[in-house]
Amino acid sequence: MIFTLYKNRDRNKRISIRRLATLVLLLVFVPGISTATEHLSLTGSSTVAPLALEIAKRFEKLNPGIRIDVQTGGSSRGINDARRGLADIGMVSRALKQSETDLTAHTIATDGIGIILHSDNPVDQLSDDQIRAIYTGKIANWRELGGEDRGITVVNKAEGRSTLELFLHYFGLRNSQIKARVIIGDNQQGIKTVAGNPGAIGYVSIGTAEYEEQRGVSIKRPIVNGVEASIATVRSGDFPLSRPLNLVTKGELTDLAKRFILFAQSAQVDDLVEGQFFVSRQH
Amino acid sequence: MFRGNIDRLVEPPLRLAGFVCAAILLLILLFLIKEAAPVLTGGGWRLFFADSGWYPMEGLFGILPMLVASLVVMLGAIMIAAPIGLGCAIFLQYYAPPVLAKAFRLLLSLLAGMPSVVLGLWGLTVLVPIIGSWQPPGTSLLAATIVLALMVIPTMALASASALSSVPGSLMNGAAALGLTLRARICYIAITSAGAGIRSAALLSMARAIGETMVVLMVAGNVVQYPSGLFEPVRVLTANIALEMAYATDLHRASLFASGLLLTLIVLALAWLAARSNESSKQYG
Numbered sequence: 001m002i003f004t005l006y007k008n009r010d011r012n013k014r015i016s017i018r019r020l021a022t023l024v025l026l027l028v029f030v031p032g033i034s035t036a037t038e039h040l041s042l043t044g045s046s047t048v049a050p051l052a053l054e055i056a057k058r059f060e061k062l063n064p065g066i067r068i069d070v071q072t073g074g075s076s077r078g079i080n081d082a083r084r085g086l087a088d089i090g091m092v093s094r095a096l097k098q099s100e101t102d103l104t105a106h107t108i109a110t111d112g113i114g115i116i117l118h119s120d121n122p123v124d125q126l127s128d129d130q131i132r133a134i135y136t137g138k139i140a141n142w143r144e145l146g147g148e149d150r151g152i153t154v155v156n157k158a159e160g161r162s163t164l165e166l167f168l169h170y171f172g173l174r175n176s177q178i179k180a181r182v183i184i185g186d187n188q189q190g191i192k193t194v195a196g197n198p199g200a201i202g203y204v205s206i207g208t209a210e211y212e213e214q215r216g217v218s219i220k221r222p223i224v225n226g227v228e229a230s231i232a233t234v235r236s237g238d239f240p241l242s243r244p245l246n247l248v249t250k251g252e253l254t255d256l257a258k259r260f261i262l263f264a265q266s267a268q269v270d271d272l273v274e275g276q277f278f279v280s281r282q283h
Numbered sequence: 284m285f286r287g288n289i290d291r292l293v294e295p296p297l298r299l300a301g302f303v304c305a306a307i308l309l310l311i312l313l314f315l316i317k318e319a320a321p322v323l324t325g326g327g328w329r330l331f332f333a334d335s336g337w338y339p340m341e342g343l344f345g346i347l348p349m350l351v352a353s354l355v356v357m358l359g360a361i362m363i364a365a366p367i368g369l370g371c372a373i374f375l376q377y378y379a380p381p382v383l384a385k386a387f388r389l390l391l392s393l394l395a396g397m398p399s400v401v402l403g404l405w406g407l408t409v410l411v412p413i414i415g416s417w418q419p420p421g422t423s424l425l426a427a428t429i430v431l432a433l434m435v436i437p438t439m440a441l442a443s444a445s446a447l448s449s450v451p452g453s454l455m456n457g458a459a460a461l462g463l464t465l466r467a468r469i470c471y472i473a474i475t476s477a478g479a480g481i482r483s484a485a486l487l488s489m490a491r492a493i494g495e496t497m498v499v500l501m502v503a504g505n506v507v508q509y510p511s512g513l514f515e516p517v518r519v520l521t522a523n524i525a526l527e528m529a530y531a532t533d534l535h536r537a538s539l540f541a542s543g544l545l546l547t548l549i550v551l552a553l554a555w556l557a558a559r560s561n562e563s564s565k566q567y568g
Binding site for chain 1: 336407408506535
């Protein structure tokens, strides 16, 4: 009995050895195949990444044998990776700072940051001062703004997000002045939070907000300082709360990187940019 | 001879496996210390407890509110989960008919292995709006505590059940022979003699609760502040790391690693207490 058990185990072992051998062969050959192609890596902003991915797919289709790898991790990662050479191209959803002049920015589109409210909220106009007062806790009830008697839930973004930086910079606030009730990570979490709370106010990318609003999610974009927050006003330059979406590189570009960046800035990808509800470049 | 051969054959790989496990823990600790070094060596860690808040962009790194929030959420969760889990264990061990007990145990094991993010999704879409319709915004200390309690109940129940099952049968039979009712046997014999095991079950559940990330991130609201009420949003240390690590650089990054180190030490301390508690139970048995 013990003996037969042992035999069985032996057979199992032989099978697993065969499996292992196959695996080893795969590991040896698969990288061999992929190194035969040209490779380009992009990392960074979760706002830029979906657009970069679409552009990359089209670029790959037009240029067989090229593989483009897109990974998210935020604008800070895009800066870091481009700087350290961990990625060929970094994705950054803001203009470069003074401390980042060692990098070159290539703008591929523009995004606006829109304030969002729950669609049941009767308030549909806010001024910069009112938004500042709401976010610093000076106005805590919608009644004070002509709305219903309902407490305001301030939704803010976590530190390090470029939307937060742009928001603070535009309103001249420090993050420690903001009296938030909910802090969120990405745009989707922000939209879900506002859509689930009639008293909430938050801010996300205009493209994302416009898209979700059209899909029937219960959010709306109030008019800020008399300017409607929409793709059209961002394109015309009337909407002040906007930011460039950049591909950043360090030093001399490889031929492939140069071709990809030129392609990403060309009219050939306008439909992709608009498909992501960003504003395409003027050609 | 046959058996001796097997032993000799099996020993080195087993030894290696044991060594690898220990080495991984050690390497993780070393890695955390190395990454946190800029904060630890520069004396920056004192800021953790001195700064008024957590605003890395402004150079403020006070983690105390998040540490307190972590501990409060953990204690709240175990206060809910311990009685329910112990109740499940007693039911499983002494009241459930064998067929039901088997099914119930299977259910608990399934629950214990359920991906926590599923529970978090439920919390975000069901529990948070319910609390929010009553006390907005809903993402709060209460939501985090409830969801975490649900998450550790199976752990608590299974570990307590195994502690109860190790109570010597002779003790229970002796008590029955003395005419004690089942209720009295459970209250005075089983629970007292399995006390150390139950304590260690609670400690292990606490370790699981304080290390949990996604669930808390989704329902706690993530505002850095001292917990001042059940309906106030809080941010725990794990959620802080998950929210900001991808975007952090320099000192900010190092202080996130330092808070990771702190968390690891808390979990190690809880595990050590649990092990000690278990050991003393063995001496008793």
